[in-house]
Amino acid sequence: MQTNLTAGNISAINANPSGTERERETRARQEPPVLSVEHLSKTIRGRKIIDDISFDVRAGEIYGFLGPNGSGKTTTIRMLVDLIKPTSGRVLVCGEDVNKHPERALRHVGCIVENPEMYGYLTGWENLDLFARMQEGIGEARIEEVARIVRLDERIHDKVKTYSLGMRQRLGIAQALLGAPKLLILDEPTNGLDPKGIKELRAFIAELAAEGMSVFVSSHLLSEIQLLCDRVAIIDGGSVIAVGDVGEMIAQAEAHTLWLFENPEAGRRLLADDPRVDVADRDRALLDESVLLALPGAVPTRVRQKDIPDVVARCAAAGVGVLAVQRVVPTLESLFLTLTGGERDGQGS
Numbered sequence: 034m035q036t037n038l039t040a041g042n043i044s045a046i047n048a049n050p051s052g053t054e055r056e057r058e059t060r061a062r063q064e065p066p067v068l069s070v071e072h073l074s075k076t077i078r079g080r081k082i083i084d085d086i087s088f089d090v091r092a093g094e095i096y097g098f099l100g101p102n103g104s105g106k107t108t109t110i111r112m113l114v115d116l117i118k119p120t121s122g123r124v125l126v127c128g129e130d131v132n133k134h135p136e137r138a139l140r141h142v143g144c145i146v147e148n149p150e151m152y153g154y155l156t157g158w159e160n161l162d163l164f165a166r167m168q169e170g171i172g173e174a175r176i177e178e179v180a181r182i183v184r185l186d187e188r189i190h191d192k193v194k195t196y197s198l199g200m201r202q203r204l205g206i207a208q209a210l211l212g213a214p215k216l217l218i219l220d221e222p223t224n225g226l227d228p229k230g231i232k233e234l235r236a237f238i239a240e241l242a243a244e245g246m247s248v249f250v251s252s253h254l255l256s257e258i259q260l261l262c263d264r265v266a267i268i269d270g271g272s273v274i275a276v277g278d279v280g281e282m283i284a285q286a287e288a289h290t291l292w293l294f295e296n297p298e299a300g301r302r303l304l305a306d307d308p309r310v311d312v313a314d315r316d317r318a319l320l321d322e323s324v325l326l327a328l329p330g331a332v333p334t335r336v337r338q339k340d341i342p343d344v345v346a347r348c349a350a351a352g353v354g355v356l357a358v359q360r361v362v363p364t365l366e367s368l369f370l371t372l373t374g375g376e377r378d379g380q381g382s
């Protein structure tokens with residue numbers, strides 16, 4: 034099953050985009066897609082790893098490719114950049130077929146799949162210079178520019194072995210940016226990064242997109258895709274089960290609201306008695322372990338946002354103090370359950 038969200042839904046969510054965002058969206062919709070994936074399949078040793086997936090990435094868009102471990106993200110990305118051949122279907126980059134004309138198509142692409150190889154005994158600059166020499170027309174000015182974009186300019190003349198993981202990751206992205214690609218492909222770029230590194234990465238990916246580059250990012254973390262991406266394709270067991278606006282999908286997913294009471298038992302009884310509230314047990318609520326640990330006495334419920342003030346007033350009138358009411362962003366698991374109507378096709382392996 035594939036869910037396609039409509040443009041109408043999307044504009045309802047982005048009711049107030051800023052001028053630049055609106056211009057970016059309009060421009061992106063008018064231009065032909067930077068990446069088109071058409072009915073792509075891959076069978077390896079008799080096993081269908083990727084099954085007829087299709088989606089488009091527009092100019093200046095940050096596109097998420099979300100799926101659990103083993104769902105087929107890396108296999109798909111390897112086909113996007115001609116590291117492996119599809120069994121059927123095709124990939125177009127700026128209208129060029131990756132399979133038929135790889136050099137014409139891939140000159141528009143910068144990519145990091147798995148960890149990029151860097152020489153630790155060379156400086157960041159020397160590593161970039163080495164790659165620049167393999168391509169035509171890349172001079173010192175461009176190396177300086179990409180070092181600045183990934184915020185490595187102050188350390189670019191230090192040896193790579195002294196870099197943190199986040200800095201190495203950014204140097205890899207700088208290398209992918211050398212040829213000024215129209216499409217940047219990043220496979221799980223935040224793997225192993227600390228929160229500060231993730232935040233920095235997010236900031237400059239947003240800058241690249243604002244300047245018109247399309248960025249395709251894979252991840253198994255819904256929260257990461259939510260913070261970074263405009264649209265998303267969700268893959269599970271080798272099939273794309275949904276494409277659309279991230280915010281809209283999250284709004285449609287089964288959202289939970291946590292209630293903290295002065296007296297949790299009295300509060301739970303009162304909510305259970307209210308027809309507007311569905312008190313969920315903790316397993317069914319599919320909440321992150323960390324949320325439950327942070328709020329041990331909280332009562333998970335499903336309730337429409339517009340009913341919350343009345344329910345709080347009713348609790349107060351009954352003498353049951355409400356300490357907090359918190360909406361919880363759905364987990365990837367609950368998003369999957371919403372999108373597949375409660376059934377998972379499988380986890381890939």
Ligand SMILES: Nc1ncnc2c1ncn2[C@@H]1O[C@H](COP(=O)(O)OP(=O)(O)OP(=O)(O)O)[C@@H](O)[C@H]1O
Nearest residue numbers: 077082100101102103104105106107108109381382
């Ligand atoms: N060369 C191969 N031979 C056999 N099976 C493979 C091969 N490459 C991938 N697979 C299988 O295909 C499925 C998808 O793998 P893939 O690495 O694309 O998933 P993924 O979504 O990138 O997962 P992860 O996040 O763990 O990297 C897995 O079950 C994997 O074991």
